[in-house]
Amino acid sequence: MSITELTPDYRGLIDLTGRHVLVLGGGLGIGRQTCLAAAGVGAKVSVVDADRKRAEAVAEEVGGLALTGDATVRADVERIFGDAVERFGPVHGIADIIGIADNGPLGDVTDELWQRGLDLNLRHAFLALQIGAKAMPEGGAMVFVGSVSGLRSAPGHAVYGVAKAGLSNLVSTACLELGPGIRANVVAPGQTATPRIAERHPEPGYYERAGARVPLGRVGATSDIASAILFFLTDLSAWITGQTLVVDGGTGRKFAYAES
Ligand SMILES: NC(=O)c1ccc[n+]([C@@H]2O[C@H](COP(=O)([O-])OP(=O)(O)OC[C@H]3O[C@@H](n4cnc5c(N)ncnc54)[C@H](O)[C@@H]3O)[C@@H](O)[C@H]2O)c1
Numbered sequence: 001m002s003i004t005e006l007t008p009d010y011r012g013l014i015d016l017t018g019r020h021v022l023v024l025g026g027g028l029g030i031g032r033q034t035c036l037a038a039a040g041v042g043a044k045v046s047v048v049d050a051d052r053k054r055a056e057a058v059a060e061e062v063g064g065l066a067l068t069g070d071a072t073v074r075a076d077v078e079r080i081f082g083d084a085v086e087r088f089g090p091v092h093g094i095a096d097i098i099g100i101a102d103n104g105p106l107g108d109v110t111d112e113l114w115q116r117g118l119d120l121n122l123r124h125a126f127l128a129l130q131i132g133a134k135a136m137p138e139g140g141a142m143v144f145v146g147s148v149s150g151l152r153s154a155p156g157h158a159v160y161g162v163a164k165a166g167l168s169n170l171v172s173t174a175c176l177e178l179g180p181g182i183r184a185n186v187v188a189p190g191q192t193a194t195p196r197i198a199e200r201h202p203e204p205g206y207y208e209r210a211g212a213r214v215p216l217g218r219v220g221a222t223s224d225i226a227s228a229i230l231f232f233l234t235d236l237s238a239w240i241t242g243q244t245l246v247v248d249g250g251t252g253r254k255f256a257y258a259e260s
């Protein structure tokens with residue numbers, strides 16, 4: 001059939017049956033939800049986390065494989081992909097969720113914090129792209145979690161913002177080098193209700209107040225972000241690569257002085 005007449009089985013485009021998806025940082029929050037999403041449409045899921053208990057708990061939930069290691073350490077990432085391929089075969093999808101914004105104001109950023117911020121938000125993506133691509137001989141899709149902080153600025157987010165901005169550029173370069181076999185995209189969430197953020201803000205009504213400023217009326221759920229990641233992991237996005245998709249309920253569309 002010629003490409004001008006191509007009409008796919010649209011239901012089948014989201015089906016990951018028989019495909020192997022590896023989730024870095026899959027033990028909690030957006031990562032756990034991504035594991036549930038990929039397994040929900042048929043994927044075999046390798047759940048990778050630095051915390052063994054979290055990886056094992058999510059792997060049990062999705063009938064997947066638990067793998068433990070530090071995604072910023074080359075030897076760990078090589079071992080993780082080696083073990084995943086040995087057990088579940090070639091990888092078809094990688095979702096890298098890892099990242100944390102804990103850097104503080106620029107004046108207080110020590111050399112150690114600067115390096116740690118870059119490692120925890122960027123280095124693992126470099127390793128996942130480089131080492132992960134070799135585990136994907138049949139091609140597939142990689143998705144990285146960025147942040148709206150990589151596109152705009154917020155006080156205290158200097159290192160985090162630089163790393164997340166760098167992530168988008170790294171992925172856009174990778175899409176040129178890894179295509180046509182492998183696609184690579186970024187999902188950039190706005191404020192999302194994750195267990196880690198809930199722990200940091202236990203005050204009652206925190207999410208309700210934050211949600212009131214969002215055009216879609218609430219902060220993000222981990223499933224909102226996992227849905228966008230799933231879109232990029234499946235053939236629904238077969239002709240999309242190198243992009244950063246903002247998933248923020250419309251918040252970034254507002255002028256700073258617009259009424260909420
Ligand atoms: N929650 C938000 O409002 C928000 C907004 C924008 C972007 N994000 C981004 O979303 C992503 C996920 O956020 P979250 O709050 O769900 O994450 P999280 O911190 O709750 O979970 C990440 C998981 O990754 C694991 N992990 C951390 N470092 C690791 C390492 N070096 N190697 C292996 N595993 C490691 C942790 O053990 C944890 O289980 C991050 O990249 C974050 O920057 C979150």
